[in-house]
Amino acid sequence: MQPLLFETKTVLQESIFVKEVNVKCLTNPLHFHNEYEMVWMTKSNGRRIVGDSIANFSEGDLIIMGPNLPHVMYNDKEYYESDSDREVKAIVTYFRLDWLNDNFLGANEVGKFNDLLKDIQRGIHIYGKSKTQVVTILNQLLISTGLKRIIHLLSILDLLSGTKEYKCLSSTGYTNPHNQKDVQRIDKIYNYVMNNFTQNISLEQTAAMANMTTASFCKYFKGRTQKTFTHFVNEVRIGYACKLLYNDHLTISQICFQSGFNNLTNFNRNFKRFIKISPSDFKRNLKL
């Protein structure tokens, strides 16, 4: 992982900047910037962290994140193997809305638009028909220039203002770290967990890695992420277990141990805690 710790994208002289990503694997660290960011993942899968939300992503994943919202994406392990033939393709759109002044945003007609922008501050995941419609407009945006590009962007935001087919990613109580040292430290912790969650992860070792005592580390981690370190690790493990459950020839106990849990009881309890149903029900639902 590159030690790039803080990325601030200055979006040139344009209010919309589109980047086509075509790489072997994702290596960007946890970062945030002043621009809105829309990511349409056309190829690759893995896990993404947006604010305090952790979730799996796969091909077709479409998210929009607000300014200064810390985020990072990790591919599945096989992407980082030297002989891997996997690849990542995505369309990333950065945009600014600072040209929309208070007079515009204060108008009665844009009430829903303001609500959408508030939701986007926390990051949103778009699904259903709305996702298809957004992607259609996004494809038009990609080939357009000048004012038309802005009109297409506004069309996307207008469409999302009138739909319920999106869910907010980070929680309402989430607060951004907003300083480089915090992002640097949290990134180091996230990386460590993402690379080691299938094995034993000791709190003591992780705290030492962050140059803290265990007590300080716990307080620090909870303060920055709104969740305990154990909660975070378990959430990552259950997310991975969900992926493994798609694999039909693995038993639930095999998945339990491959996800980093040491016993089935604890696995089942945590699975129900995060997913609300048992692993076997989850597997059964996949077949419906």
Added chain:
DNA sequence: GCATTAGGATGTATACGCCC
């Protein structure tokens, strides 16, 4: 045989208050 649940024992992660 496998998955799930429950209960008890144990260890540790966390919260809290205080201090620098």
Added chain:
DNA sequence: GGGCGTATACATCCTAATGC
């Protein structure tokens, strides 16, 4: 903001029972 000491809530492990 971060370290230290302490109490305790919680996670984990183990075992047993039950159901499919």
